[in-house]
Amino acid sequence: MLTTVLNFAQRVAEISLLGGIEIASVALIVYYIFAKTRAPVIIAGLFPNLNLSYRTSYLSKINTIRSDLLVTLRSSNEPKTQNSVAHGIGTQNMLELTPHSGQKPFKKLFDWGVLFPYVAQVVRSEKFEYRQVTEIVHNDAVLKHAIKQAAEQTLREQRYAKNGHRLLTRSASGDQEAQEEEDEKRGISYQAILRKQEQRAISILKDMGSTLNNGLLAFTSWILYKLLPCFLSGVVTNTKQIEMLKTATERSPGTPLIFVPLHRSHLDYIMVTWILTNNDIRSPLVAAGNNLQIPVFGGLLRGLGAFFIKRKIDPVEGKKDVLYRAALHLYLTHALKQGHNVEFFIEGGRTRTGKPCMPKGGILSVIVTAFMDGSIPDALLVPVSVNYERLVDGNFVREQKGEKKIPESFGKAISGIWKALKSNYGLMRIDFNEPYSIRELVNSYNKIAREDGNIAKVYKPSARVLQHNQSTSSLYGTDVVCEEHRNLIESISRQVVFDCAAATSVMSTNAIAFLLLTRFRNGAEEQILSEALDDLRNSLSGCKDIGFSGESSQIVAYACDLLGSGLVTRTRDENGRLVIKPVNSVESFIELAYYSNMLTPHFALSSILLTTFHSLLPETENKKDAAVSRKKLIDTALENCQIYRYEFILNKPTQVLENLLYQQLDDLLISGCVLTEELHDDLPNGVEGRRLANALADCLDEDDYDDVRAGEADEPKLLFASETPAQQRYICEVLAPFAWTYVTVAQSLQILHKNSMLECEFISFVINDLSSKVKRGSCIYAESISTDSVRNCLKLLEKWSVIEVCNQQGMRLISLNTLYEMSRESLNSIVKKIDAIVPKFNSGYFSVTP
Numbered sequence: 001m002l003t004t005v006l007n008f009a010q011r012v013a014e015i016s017l018l019g020g021i022e023i024a025s026v027a028l029i030v031y032y033i034f035a036k037t038r039a040p041v042i043i044a045g046l047f048p049n050l051n052l053s054y055r056t057s058y059l060s061k062i063n064t065i066r067s068d069l070l071v072t073l074r075s076s077n078e079p080k081t082q083n084s085v086a087h088g089i090g091t092q093n094m095l096e097l098t099p100h101s102g103q104k105p106f107k108k109l110f111d112w113g114v115l116f117p118y119v120a121q122v123v124r125s126e127k128f129e130y131r132q133v134t135e136i137v138h139n140d141a142v143l144k145h146a147i148k149q150a151a152e153q154t155l156r157e158q159r160y161a162k163n164g165h166r167l168l169t170r171s172a173s174g175d176q177e178a179q180e181e182e183d184e185k186r187g188i189s190y191q192a193i194l195r196k197q198e199q200r201a202i203s204i205l206k207d208m209g210s211t212l213n214n215g216l217l218a219f220t221s222w223i224l225y226k227l228l229p230c231f232l233s234g235v236v237t238n239t240k241q242i243e244m245l246k247t248a249t250e251r252s253p254g255t256p257l258i259f260v261p262l263h264r265s266h267l268d269y270i271m272v273t274w275i276l277t278n279n280d281i282r283s284p285l286v287a288a289g290n291n292l293q294i295p296v297f298g299g300l301l302r303g304l305g306a307f308f309i310k311r312k313i314d315p316v317e318g319k320k321d322v323l324y325r326a327a328l329h330l331y332l333t334h335a336l337k338q339g340h341n342v343e344f345f346i347e348g349g350r351t352r353t354g355k356p357c358m359p360k361g362g363i364l365s366v367i368v369t370a371f372m373d374g375s376i377p378d379a380l381l382v383p384v385s386v387n388y389e390r391l392v393d394g395n396f397v398r399e400q401k402g403e404k405k406i407p408e409s410f411g412k413a414i415s416g417i418w419k420a421l422k423s424n425y426g427l428m429r430i431d432f433n434e435p436y437s438i439r440e441l442v443n444s445y446n447k448i449a450r451e452d453g454n455i456a457k458v459y460k461p462s463a464r465v466l467q468h469n470q471s472t473s474s475l476y477g478t479d480v481v482c483e484e485h486r487n488l489i490e491s492i493s494r495q496v497v498f499d500c501a502a503a504t505s506v507m508s509t510n511a512i513a514f515l516l517l518t519r520f521r522n523g524a525e526e527q528i529l530s531e532a533l534d535d536l537r538n539s540l541s542g543c544k545d546i547g548f549s550g551e552s553s554q555i556v557a558y559a560c561d562l563l564g565s566g567l568v569t570r571t572r573d574e575n576g577r578l579v580i581k582p583v584n585s586v587e588s589f590i591e592l593a594y595y596s597n598m599l600t601p602h603f604a605l606s607s608i609l610l611t612t613f614h615s616l617l618p619e620t621e622n623k624k625d626a627a628v629s630r631k632k633l634i635d636t637a638l639e640n641c642q643i644y645r646y647e648f649i650l651n652k653p654t655q656v657l658e659n660l661l662y663q664q665l666d667d668l669l670i671s672g673c674v675l676t677e678e679l680h681d682d683l684p685n686g687v688e689g690r691r692l693a694n695a696l697a698d699c700l701d702e703d704d705y706d707d708v709r710a711g712e713a714d715e716p717k718l719l720f721a722s723e724t725p726a727q728q729r730y731i732c733e734v735l736a737p738f739a740w741t742y743v744t745v746a747q748s749l750q751i752l753h754k755n756s757m758l759e760c761e762f763i764s765f766v767i768n769d770l771s772s773k774v775k776r777g778s779c780i781y782a783e784s785i786s787t788d789s790v791r792n793c794l795k796l797l798e799k800w801s802v803i804e805v806c807n808q809q810g811m812r813l814i815s816l817n818t819l820y821e822m823s824r825e826s827l828n829s830i831v832k833k834i835d836a837i838v839p840k841f842n843s844g845y846f847s848v849t850p
C-alpha cells in the first residue's frame with residue numbers, strides 16, 4: 001500500500017516537474033520574443049490589416065526598444081543597397097501567399113478572413129487524417145519476434161559474461177534443462193530478460209513516434225507566417241512544381257510521396273512541412289535525428305511530423321541492435337501503409353561544406369522493401385532542393401577546422417532564434433523536382449540489368465521473397481542483404497542526390513562567393529565583379545536555375561550586404577572606385593567556400609578535365625605546339641575522377657562518365673580553353689571551328705559519342721590555347737582547394753609508418769599541417785582546411801587499400817597496409833598520383849601571357 005502511495009506521489013512529482021519545465025520554457029520563449037526583441041514589429045505584423053505600423057517614431061514614443069534593432073545592421077562606411085532582389089520568373093513568395101484568406105469585402109458581404117488573412121489561411125487549408133502508427137507497430141508479430149531475438153541475444157551475452165564459453169558449449173549440445181538450472185544458479189532469468197526487452201520496445205516506440213496533428217500544424221503555420229518575415233525576405237517556391245505535386249497526388253491517390261531534400265539547416269524540417277500544408281498537400285512524417293529531441297522543440301517537431309531515430313543505429317560496434325532496427329523498419333512500413341507521406345534526409349546530416357554529401361541508404365532501403373514485399377503498391381520519390389541566401393543556423397567553420405560539434409540543446413536553440421530574429425537572412429528557396437515512381441525505377445534498373453545480359457541481377461519481388469525469409473535482423477528487413485538490392489538502393493540514392501544538387505537554384509550569395517574564390521581572391525572593382533557575374537549568369541543559363549534576377553551590379557551589392565562585413569569588405573580605392581574583397585582570414589574563406597561550393601559540382605568535371613590536360617602538356621620550346629592526345633586526356637581524367645569519388649557524384653548511375661567527359665571536352669573546345677590541331681592551324685581565332693564543334697555537339701546524343709571515339713586514332717591532337725590562360729585558370733581554381741587537402745593527406749601518411757593512429761588524431765594532424773601551410777603561404781587556399789574532405793580522402797585511401805581501418809572499442813584506428821608499410825616507393829607513388837590533380841599555377845602553361 002505504502003509503495004503504491006509512494007509510486008503515485010513520485011509520478012505526480014515527475015509530471016509536475018516536467019510540466020513546470022515545459023511551461024517555464026514556453027514562458028521564456030514568449031519573454032524573449034515579445035518582451036526583449038521586436039514586440040511592436042511582431043504585433044504590427046500580427047494584425048496587418050489593422051494598420052498598426054512599426055515606424056521608428058512610433059517606437060520612440062512607446063520607448064521600449066532601441067530603434068537600431070529595427071534596421072538591418074550595416075557598417076556606416078558601406079554603401080546602402082536595396083535589401084531584396086526579384087526571385088525569378090514563375091516563382092512565388094510563400095510569405096505573401098495566403099490562398100485561403102478572405103475575399104475582398106465588395107465581393108462578399110462579410111468575410112472575417114479579410115481582417116485575419118493568416119488565421120483564415122491556416123484554418124481553411126485542407127486538413128488530413130494523420131493516423132498514429134505506434135500502436136500498430138507494437139501489436140505487429142514481427143516486433144514480438146524481434147523482442148524474442150533480442151532477449152535471446154542478451155541471454156547469450158549474460159551467460160558468456162558469467163561462465164565464459166563453458167555454457168555456450170553445453171547449449172550447443174542441446175542440454176536445455178541443465179542449462180536452465182545453471183542459469184538459475186547464476187541468477188540469470190530468461191523471463192526477466194524478455195520483460196526488459198518488451199519494456200525496451202515500448203520505450204523505443206515512445207521515443208520514436210510522431211504525434212503529427214492538424215492542430216499543431218495550423219498553430220505553427222500561423223506563427224511562422226508571423227515570424228519568418230522577421231528574418232527571411234522570402235520563401236520562394238516554383239508555382240509549377242507545386243501544381244505538379246498536386247497533380248501527382250490526384251493521379252495516384254493511394255501512393256505515398258517520399259520527399260527527399262538535401263539537408264542544409266535545421267529549419268528544413270519545418271519549412272518543407274509549412275509549404276506543403278499551406279498548399280493543401282498532406283504533411284509528411286519526417287525522419288529526424290534524436291539529437292533534436294530537446295525540451296520543447298523536440299515535442300514541437302514531433303507534433304509537426306518528426307519521428308526520431310538514433311544517429312548510430314548499433315551503439316556497440318559489430319553487434320546489431322535487432323530490436324531497434326525492427327522497430328524502425330516496422331514504423332516506416334506501417335506509416336506508409338497508413339497513407340502517410342514521408343520525408344527523410346538522404347545525406348544523414350546537414351552539409352558542412354555547402355556541396356552534397358554522399359547518400360546513406362538505410363531509410364530508402366526500407367521504403368523500397370515496402371514496395372518489393374507488396375506492403376505498398378508504389379511510392380513517388382520527390383527530390384527536394386533547398387537553398388538559403390544566408391544560412392540561418394550559423395556556420396560550420398569550427399567543425400571544418402577540426403573542432404567538435406556543439407550538441408543541440410534548449411539554450412542553443414533559444415539563442416539561435418534570438419540571433420535569427422535580429423538578422424536578415426535574405427531568401428530561402430525550395431524546389432520540388434520531378435517525382436520518380438519506385439516501381440518504374442525498379443523496372444528500369446531491371447531493364448539495364450537485362451540489357452547488360454546480367455539476368456542474375458534482375459530484381460523481382462517474388463525472387464526476393466523466395467530468397468530471403470522475412471526477418472528483423474537488419475534494417476533491410478531480410479537476413480541476407482542481397483547484392484542486387486544494395487546496388488539498386490545505391491543507384492537510386494546517388495541519382496536522387498545528383499538530381500537534387502543539379503536542380504538547386506543558385507542564390508546571389510552562391511554566385512558572388514564563387515566568383516570571389518575562383519577569380520578574385522585578392523578583390524575586384526565592383527564593376528568588374530558585376531561583369532563577371534553577367535558572364536557567370538550567361539554560362540549557367542539553360543543548365544541551372546538562377547534564384548535571382550535584375551541588374552548584376554545590384555545583385556553584387558545585395559549579396560555582399562547579406563554575406564556581411566565579416567566575409568567581404570567594400571572599400572573605395574584612391575580613384576573613388578568601390579573594391580570588393582574577401583576578408584583575409586581562415587574563417588571567412590571557409591565560410592565563403594560553403595556558399596561557393598553550391599556551384600562547385602556544376603564545374604567539377606570541366607575542372608578535372610582541364611587540370612588533367614595541363615598536367616599532361618609536355619614542356620616544349622614553343623608552348624603553342626604542346627599537344628596531348630584526346631584518348632590520353634580522357635583516360636587520365638577518368639582516373640582523376642576516381643580520386644574524387646567520395647567528394648562528388650560526378651554522374652548519374654545511368655550516365656557513362658567517359659561520355660560526359662567527352663561532352664565537357666567539346667564545351668572546352670567551344671569556349672576556346674583547349675584547341676585542336678585543325679582549329680588552331682586552319683581557322684584563325686578558332687571561331688568557325690568552334691561553331692562547327694558546337695553544331696556537332698548539338699546533334700550528337702550520348703550513344704553517338706561512342707561512334708565518334710571509334711575513329712579517334714587519326715584524331716587531331718589537343719593543343720594549349722595560349723589566348724585564354726586566365727579562363728583556364730578560373731576553371732582549374734574550382735577544385736584546387738580540394739586537391740590541396742587531398743595531397744596533404746597523402747603526404748601525411750608517412751607518420752603512419754610503423755605507427756597506428758586514432759583516426760581523429762590523424763585528422764587533427766592533417767588539419768594542423770594544412771593550417772601551417774596556409775599560414776606560411778605555401779597553400780593559398782584557407783578553405784582547404786576541411787575536416788570533411790580529409791575524411792573523404794581517408795575513405796578513398798581505405799578503398800585503395802593504402803590504409804586499414806579497424807575498430808577498437810568504438811574507436812577507429814588507422815594504419816598503413818603492409819605493402820605501403822614495407823615500401824616507401826609505393827607510398828610515394830600514391831602521393832604522386834594525387835599530386836597530379838593539383839593545378840600548378842606557378843609553373844607550366846598557366847603563366848603564359850596572351
Ligand SMILES: O=P(O)(O)OC[C@H](O)CO
Pocket residue numbers: 266288289290291292348349350351
Ligand atoms: O547536421 P547534423 O549532424 O547536426 O544533423 C542534423 C540532422 O537534422 C539531425 O537530425
